Amino acid sequence: MCEPFIRNHEYNFIKKQADYVLYALRTVGDPKVLESVRLNAQAKVAELFPDLRDHRRTMLESISDLRTAEDFQKYLQALEPYLIEFPAITNKQIQKLFPKNKKLKLPDLAQVDFRYVSYLSWIDISTNKMFIVYPAAGGQFVGLEGRFTANNKKSYCFACNRIEELALFSAVSKKRPANASPDYYKSVGNYICMNGHECNKNMTDVSSLEKFIDSVLG
Incomplete structure (x- = not known):
């Protein structure tokens, strides 16, 4: 039985390294350069899981031995059996994350392949709001609700660092300075993919997303 140990963004990172090697195989004629690309990909993949010492490490490091597009696909x-799914969540749990939103539009969880999800997001066009759910440390979920403003152009998403169609997501920060007045208000915003599915496919690092969540929730 396979024990999952690869998170979605780590799988995407491995896939990106595999793409680099495959591209080099198709375009590089110098064997030394090609070998360098292979070993670099192998080292970067191994760095994701420094404590692995069993067959899983061997499996991951075999990226340097692949030769054809079919080999990479099989790799x-x-x-995939080792992917850690986004933690199970119900509509009721989601509603509890946004207690002030009495008419919360819920995502269609039945349509989500949770193996390939780093964060859950959806848009309510009727209220121009975007919602984000993320599994925080300790097994607890956190929820962000913010204003959604379409950007109508492609640029870099702060979460996945890829060029996609973006929206400005603006949320009210829950952080309050000491001795802040009762009417203190601060909005925190950043540009994120309009299509959460594509963003999750692109993500190779969750640190930017976690930093943004912390800037909102404290």
Whole structure:
């Protein structure tokens, strides 16, 4: 039985390294350069899981031995049973994350493949709001609700660092300075993918998303 140990963003990172090697195989004629690309990909993948010492490490490091597009496809498919799914969540749990929103529009959880999710997001066009749910440390979920403003152009998403169609997500910060007045208000915003599914496919690091969540929730 496979024990999952690869998170979605880590799988995407491995896939990105595999793409680099495959591209080099197709375009690089110098064997030394090609070998350097192979070993670099192998080292970067190994760095994701420094404590692995069993067959899983061998499996991951075999990225340097692949030769054809079919080899790479089989390599990535072999990793899929080891993917850690986004923690199970129900509509009731989501509603509790946004207690002030009595008419909360809920995502269609039945349509989500949670193996490939780092964060859950959806948009309510009727209220121009975006909602984000993220599994924080300790097994607890956190929820962000913010104003959604379409950007109508492609640029870099702060969460996945890829060029996509973006929206400005603006949320009210819960952080309050000492001795703040009762009417203190601060909005925290950043540009994020309009399509959460594509963003999750692109993510290779969750640190920017976690930093943004912390800037809102404290």
